Amino acid sequence: MRAVFLDSLRGLAVIWMIIFHTAYDLKMFQYVTWNFSEGFWYAFPRVIAFTFLFCVGMSLNYGHRPKINWKSLNKRSLKLGGAALAVSIGSYIAFPSQWIFFGTLHCIFVGSILGALVVNHRKLAWGLLAAILVLQYLLHYDIRWVSSILQKPSMDFIPIYPWFWAILLGILVGPYLSRNTVLQQMKPNKFLNFLGQHSLKIYLIHQPIIFGSIWLVSQLV
Template identity: 40%
Template sequence: MIKDIKKKLPQSRRSPLLDQIRGFSVVLMIIFHLSYDLNIFQLVNIDFLKNPYWYIFPRIIVLLFFFCVGISLGISHRPAIRWKPLGQRLLKLCGLAILISAATFYLFPQRWIYFGTLHSIALCSIMALPLIPYPNLSLIIGLGLMLPSAILRFDLPWILLPHPSMDYISPFPWVGAVLLGLFAQHQQLERVMTKSNHFLLQLLEITGKHALIIYLIHQPLLYSIAWFIRQAIPYR
């Protein structure tokens, strides 16, 4: 079945390992958001701020996604930046980010997303462009941003609005993860693994190729599932 699906996909110079990492990140994201939605409807009891596991879990997901962004930048724009594809990608990301902001402002005005994952990926991609040819500098700056954040739980609130957001991903320190991905691409990390015949790895690879569309639709679906479960199970 997996082979049949892959035959229908357009062939391109993609990295199987990169898609597998991205697909694994998507799986973790779905697990986290399902848990988050179940918690909203009091179907589970999770303290996402005080429980160390649930505090670290989403940050690992963001780290993996932004690390993949850096690898993708290196693959796509070495040895020279391809401005037209870059512009098209940024326009898509910015358009989708604005759509998410507008939709969440309408549906959840007290917690709308004013600078979420897609907003940050677009900005961090632009910020990382000058460092694409410089792997060692990317490594130094990336570690310089990420290590203090991990140790001190530092996340610069570079946009200040008088309310929490459903999804807030600051470019600092997360542009550091993009730079670490750039360094990894210079070491040709994406070539470590070729295509695999293992079912789960193939499934992750396919998931990674469609990460953006899954990102856009998964939360409304999961939220609806949690809502229906809540209707079926009365409060106690």
């Protein structure tokens, strides 16, 4: 079963992702001078990552309740794991000094498995959500030590801690949103739904297309 509002939200995140990566690539080719380390361009990709992860959490309610669908989970995990590996290999070849060792797709891969294990245990999910928010945002316990050990900056670093909180929030809020009358009666937007239903494929191909197009223009100019 698919939820129209969920596909639409995921499709919107896809559009935001394409906009951000276009801007990022323009900066790499020095066509723009925007600062990506603060302000809007710093917050924007984090909003995008949160939206994708939140959608992951919501979708788990549709696929793994009242019990885990192991066949579906294994199939999806193989697909996501292979895609995440492809991103790591591709980014290492293209940008060896900033390759993606644990980006958004890696977080979705691991988070989908962990989320499936807790989606039917609501009290545990609430406890984990509270623990992560307290540790990260009240006690300021982060995992910057990971970067110090690896000593490699990454173009996209979305660690499972603390970002698993976004998936947990989707798991916990999802059932309430699915019963919302306004959302249930929402008319499907074919374009957003198409993007949302094919988000993984678009995720894998959009950056090479954008980067390659800007590179081609730069060569011609």
